[in-house]
Amino acid sequence: MHPNDRSRLTFKIRYAARHPQRIVPHARRLARDTVLRLKNRDHVSYYRAVMKSDTARSDEAAVGSLTHDSWLKLGQMQFDYLVSHGLKPGMRMLEIGCGNLRAGRLFIDYLNVGDYYGLDISPDILLAAQRTLAEAGLQDKLPHLTLVQDLKLAFLPVEHFDVVHAHSVFSHSPIEVIEECLAHIGRVMKPDGFFDFTFDRTEGAEHHVLREDFYYRTETLVALAGRYGLAGRFMTDWEELPHKQSKLRVTRQAELRYIAFTDSNRKDRHGRDERGPGEPAGPGESGEPAGPGESGEPAGPGEGGEPAGPGESGKRGESGGPGKSRGIGGRRGSVR
């Protein structure tokens, strides 16, 4: 097991000794999450309840920003990165886990009327998103803001989106949620579209903390994307930014670009069934090899985060903890 696996008892003890002030908030969060988990057996219901509890205190903290200034900065960072990596007016964008439009408000402003589509599992954060929209005076842009129960995306049209974006969503998702998304995202993406998502990266054992924060190896996610005809590319220059998660871009593989999905009933133009989660991989599905920059120690736990405690990833925190070494670029501070 990796020494920085946050779910390990020794890691928690070492962490608690270094950050004694975080023990009580962590214990509180542990108690709350235990109750919510007992009441909500499936992950989506559980996480929806977590978001309800968090938004009752603060919309911005619920998406991970402890101050308004950091909420603005992290939205801007996502926006600037995507604009410098292919997003253009005239494109149609799907944002999975749009939250309270921390970045969404900038995308909505930048894109043409009706071209932004935000999804979330949390009704509470979608109400907060409407408030953000009104405060920003963006009503005329008529974005779509939609509540979902899963990521099958069955209600969305075929090959509609140029860009799909999910920031700090898979970092809170068990592998079956990510797989469901990857299994279906290709259907709604244009053949030359792309899907950028962040994830909490580990080089050690994959693990989770309180079923709120999930740590994956890059190769796991690239291989999973490959099973659904998607090629994964590690975004090395994202590592230079002050954010503790890493970013992958997935695209539909060239050999699949000529297969037009004709309906949402798992048939392609040739009448073949699409594969679903867990079905065997076909040819050419290994995906591009993950790029460099995947080495390095994962971010420290609970850094700068609200109720962060031993074993936590600092989900709610903006400021990176000291001494992080994240491989390429020597990433230091982090913003979530």
Ligand SMILES: C[S@@+](CC[C@H](N)C(=O)[O-])C[C@H]1O[C@@H](n2cnc3c(N)ncnc32)[C@H](O)[C@@H]1O
């Ligand atoms: C940390 S917040 C980030 C929000 C937004 N992407 C941002 O950067 O401001 C994570 C968001 O993803 C949503 N979420 C979590 N799991 C999801 C899922 N399986 N499908 C859709 N949304 C999800 C949460 O409700 C929450 O609004």
